[in-house]
Amino acid sequence: MPAIVECVPNFSEGRRKDVIDRIVFSIRSVPGIKILDVQMDPDHNRSVVTFAGGKENIQEGAYRGARAASELIDLTKHEGEHPRMGALDVLPFVPIAGVTMEDCVEIANKVGARIGKGLKIPVYMYEAAAKRPERANLENVRKGEFEVLKEAILTDESRYPDYGPRMIHPTAGAIAVGARMPLIAFNINLDSKDLKVAKEIARKIRASSGGMPKVKALGFYLEAKGVVQVSMNLTDYTVTPISKVFETVKAEAEARGVEVVESEIIGLIPLDAVCDLAAKFLKLGGFSSNQVLERRIWA
């Protein structure tokens, strides 16, 4: 099976479709690259592109995407709720098949160095590719966003970039380049209008407040549905499986007299994570994703 690396750049543009089309076109122009998903979010004025390739062409695709974004997006004119510091804001590489996390760290470093040198954009390495431990956390890298960073990068040693000039790019800002496990965006809706319930459960389960490792969670009220939601990012499903997250949220809700209405997976989910859920449901012994018929045909 050939190696598959996934790359998930986040761009600070979610409204002008022609801009995102041109960026996607520049990525797709690399032979062997497959665009898997493009999600434009006008509210956050941000787009997430997901593409896959091999160990070499994924680097070229990522670089062309960064270059197109630096030519087409002016961050000084960008407004949107989501924290950001660059036209291309974050650029993670994800191991999918036949490739290790170490491979992805190496790929991230090669691309980061090339962006710094070729596009004159400062680059911060984050998550598994972080060169300073505090930068493993993207929030630390992006603290104060574009507006604060453009001053801090000049004088604050803790904000010096890992690659590229020690000066913000005037319109493209700075880029966080990293390597991470596939991220699963998972939301659970609860049969309650009490935002406190969702916020309490989110605080209880998320890693940052002592809950389950590799779980990020926030509580929201969904106006349209009239229910509250625990909205989560699972950053390593091999450490904390989805089944455990679901059962924990369900138990916490029931302890508050609240039921789970439904849940949703936003975007893509790795096959192994789906198989793990099926195996837990049925108490399957010795089951593997290698038993999935289509996998045998396609791989």
Next chain:
Amino acid sequence: MPAIVECVPNFSEGRRKDVIDRIVFSIRSVPGIKILDVQMDPDHNRSVVTFAGGKENIQEGAYRGARAASELIDLTKHEGEHPRMGALDVLPFVPIAGVTMEDCVEIANKVGARIGKGLKIPVYMYEAAAKRPERANLENVRKGEFEVLKEAILTDESRYPDYGPRMIHPTAGAIAVGARMPLIAFNINLDSKDLKVAKEIARKIRASSGGMPKVKALGFYLEAKGVVQVSMNLTDYTVTPISKVFETVKAEAEARGVEVVESEIIGLIPLDAVCDLAAKFLKLGGFSSNQVLERRIWA
């Protein structure tokens, strides 16, 4: 996405590896054919080969497999517990992707006609490809096996073949060619040594005694594990989902004071069936197998 048809021939030889190797080699010799699985069963003296291809080359692969079996297997010398009437015994075509059941019925008829004419082997169309309603059920087609059929085919109108000579092939017997949904072999082990419990539950759930449609079930005692097992074939998981089968067996067991120890999927399972289980577990709304990352990359 290109059309994918699966073909699952059952051969009456489960002991001589060189024979099965030569049959598999003859199937694989067709360009674009992918062998997915080969299972030799020495006890039943029977082998199941699973392969996939497109609408055209799957026909050539199936024909070459039938021809090789007719040259290498002599049914007059075959012994084994499993009912059988041919060297190549059954030859079902299964719609996987971008292809309908009607397409598979057409493919089965083309291959059946070619085998009848080219190899001089009588062919009976079964399941979705049956030309007589009673032949939808394979057991009716194979009644009395090779030994009875070789006389009956000469005089009994109800045993006349759909294609090929009205006379058994002296060494290759007869072949049942059909079209069906992917079959899922699913077993549930129960924490009991009482064979009666497994047999009772099997009788309660199987279609043939008024249980759930598209479910076949038998009860066994597993000597090695010291537990009983409900052993099932699910012949259309879109009609009776695996989750419903599991929950029904679990409830029936619990009503008898027995717990489910574990379950197992034997062989392959379609991606949609795995996704359905994950969706049921998490109460997922609007989830589809199109959200599986690898599917986007491979398909």
